[in-house]
Structure formats: structure tokens, C-alpha cells
Amino acid sequence: MSAAASPGFSGLLSGRPLRLIAGGVLIVNGMFPALWILFTSLKTEAELTAKPITWVPHAPTLSNYMQAFSDQPLHLFLFNSFMVALLSTCLTLLVSVLAAYALARLNLRYRGLILSLIIAVSTFPLVTLLVPLFEIMRTLNLLNTWIALVLPYTVLSLPVCTLMLVSFFEGIPRDLENAAMIDGCTRMGALFKVVVPLCAPGVFTAGILAFVNAWDEFLLALSFNSNPALRTLPVGIQLYQGEFAFPWPVISAALVVGIVPVAVLIVIFQERVVSGLTAGGIKG
Structure with missing residues (x-):
């Protein structure tokens, strides 16, 4: 039984x-x-604190969104976050593509050790790297600049993106690169004209991870930039709270404004990932 x-x-x-x-x-x-x-x-402060709790706002209002832009330069926070995330993503993809290709294709003597070190580096807590990174940026006179955030964000995203792309590159037959080089391409030309297009799903996925990590990061952005004109979105949102007041409807409106652009970008990249998977499957 x-x-x-x-x-x-x-x-x-x-x-x-x-x-x-x-x-x-x-x-x-x-x-x-x-x-x-x-x-x-979409709630007023009175409705938010009313009891019993209302899940859906009875009288939705957009005043919190207008207040979010009027109380703080939210548009500036968005611009700074977008530029820092975009620059760090582009740099991350460039370096990780080259590093992953070398690990996947070149007969490196200590390949296993290098991969182990990459995995080990990716496990370091960010707080343990804060002081060394701050000293480096201070010595290079890069504090209160976008570069002070772009470089650390690139370094922090490289391990995961490199490991991800290594697995994709290893799945591409070497014969395709050899055929391209026979036709006159250099190794770099074969990489960017043949391998990278075939690995579009991995490249776009790595780009999404790098962009979101840079967009959401708070600790480094707070520590490396004291210039109000260079504040990113996570740092700017904390400015809405006062010493004794927490305007949660306004803070929530600012959060929604910050979430929407990333959500739109992710949807766009996901569609490209799907098309890249289909194209890669046909070509393979």
C-alpha cells in the first residue's frame, strides 16, 4: 500500500x-x-495612515509625483544614475567579452586558477572594499566625478559577466572563427563579427545585470560623491525624508519613477535576448 x-x-x-x-x-x-x-x-498621507488599512487607494492622486519632482531635483538624479549605469555597462561588456574570450579560446596555463580567483573575488562583500576603493579614488583625485562610480561598478560586475560569457563562448564552434579568419578577419574581427553576434543572449543578459547593479547601488554612490549635482537616484531618494518626517507617498512616487525606466529597459532587452536565442539557434 x-x-x-x-x-x-x-x-x-x-x-x-x-x-x-x-x-x-x-x-x-x-x-x-x-x-x-x-x-x-497614489494615496494621500491621510489615507495611508488611516485605519483600517486600505490596500487600493480610494481617491488616487498624482500630487505625490509632482511633489517628488518639486521637493528634490529628481530629474537630475535620474540622469546621473542613467549615465553612470550606461557607461559602466558599456565598459563592463567590453572588458568581460575580451576576458571571457581569452578564457574560452586561448590555451591559458592557469585557466582553472584564474576562474577560481574570479569566483572568489565575486564573493567579497562590498563593505570590505569600501575603504580601499575610497583611498584609490582619493589618490587619483576622482572623488565627486562619474568616473569614481563607473570604475568600481565595472570591477564589481566583471566577475559575474565574465563567467557568464565564458560558458556562452565555449558553446560556439571554433570552425566559425577559423572560417572568418581564413576569409581575412583578424582574431578580434572574428570575435566581434562572428562570436559576439552568436552570443547575443549572453551579452544582453550580462548587460542587464551590469546596468541594474549600477542603477541600484547605494553605498559607493553615497561615499564617493558629496556633490549635490552628481547624486544618483538611490542617494537622492533618501533626501526626501526629514529628521522627524517620512513622507512615504512622496518617497514611493520617487521609487516608482526610478523603477519604470529600468523595467522598460529590461523588457526591451528581454525581447532582444529571445530574438538572439532564435537567431543563434538557426545559425548554429
Whole structure:
């Protein structure tokens, strides 16, 4: 009896119902905070503090969004975050593509050791790197500049992006590069004209990770930039709170404004990743 029931129970655990439950938990866990922030941004302070709690705003208002732009230079925070994230993403992709290609194609003597060191570096807590990075930027006279953030963000994103691209490059047949070089391409030309287009899914995924990491980072942005004109979005949002006041509707409105551009970019990149997967599958 127990032997007959066991396969059915294990089948239930590994079947579609469990996958649906797990998917539902993930969706709720991911969507609930975002929806709560959105609903909070549409409430007045009185409705937010009223009891019993209202989940959906009874009288939605956009005044919090207007106040978010009037109380602080939110447009400047967005611009600084976008430029820093964009520059660090471009630099990260350039360096990680070259590093991953070398690890995947060149017969490096200590390849295993290099990969192990990359994994080890990626596990360092950011707070342990704060003081050394600050001293480096101070010595180079780069504090209160975009470069003070672009360079550390690039270094922090490189390990994950490089490891990701190594696996993609190893899946590309060497014969394609050899054929390109026979036709007159240099090794660098074969890399950027043949290998990188075929690895578009990995490149775009690495770019998404690098961009989001730079967009969300707070500790370095707070420590390396004291110039009000160079504040990024995470640092700027903390300025909305006062010494004894926390205007959560206004703060939530600023958060929504900061989330929307990243969400749009991720959707765009996801579509390109899908098209890149299809194209790569056809060419392969």
C-alpha cells in the first residue's frame, strides 16, 4: 500500500501542481512589494495612515509625483544614475567579452586558477572594499566625478559577466572563427563579427545585470560623491525624508519613477535576448 502510494506522492511533488504553486509564490513575492509601492504613491498621507488599512487607494492622486519632482531635483538624479549605469555597462561588456574570450579560446596555463580567483573575488562583500576603493579614488583625485562610480561598478560586475560569457563562448564552434579568419578577419574581427553576434543572449543578459547593479547601488554612490549635482537616484531618494518626517507617498512616487525606466529597459532587452536565442539557434 505504501509502495503504491509513494510514486503518486512523488509524482505530485514533481508534477504540474507543485510547479504552479511555486510559480504563484514567486509571482506574489515579486509583485506584491511593487504593487504596494505603486498604490502608496497614489494615496494621500491621510489615507495611508488611516485605519483600517486600505490596500487600493480610494481617491488616487498624482500630487505625490509632482511633489517628488518639486521637493528634490529628481530629474537630475535620474540622469546621473542613467549615465553612470550606461557607461559602466558599456565598459563592463567590453572588458568581460575580451576576458571571457581569452578564457574560452586561448590555451591559458592557469585557466582553472584564474576562474577560481574570479569566483572568489565575486564573493567579497562590498563593505570590505569600501575603504580601499575610497583611498584609490582619493589618490587619483576622482572623488565627486562619474568616473569614481563607473570604475568600481565595472570591477564589481566583471566577475559575474565574465563567467557568464565564458560558458556562452565555449558553446560556439571554433570552425566559425577559423572560417572568418581564413576569409581575412583578424582574431578580434572574428570575435566581434562572428562570436559576439552568436552570443547575443549572453551579452544582453550580462548587460542587464551590469546596468541594474549600477542603477541600484547605494553605498559607493553615497561615499564617493558629496556633490549635490552628481547624486544618483538611490542617494537622492533618501533626501526626501526629514529628521522627524517620512513622507512615504512622496518617497514611493520617487521609487516608482526610478523603477519604470529600468523595467522598460529590461523588457526591451528581454525581447532582444529571445530574438538572439532564435537567431543563434538557426545559425548554429
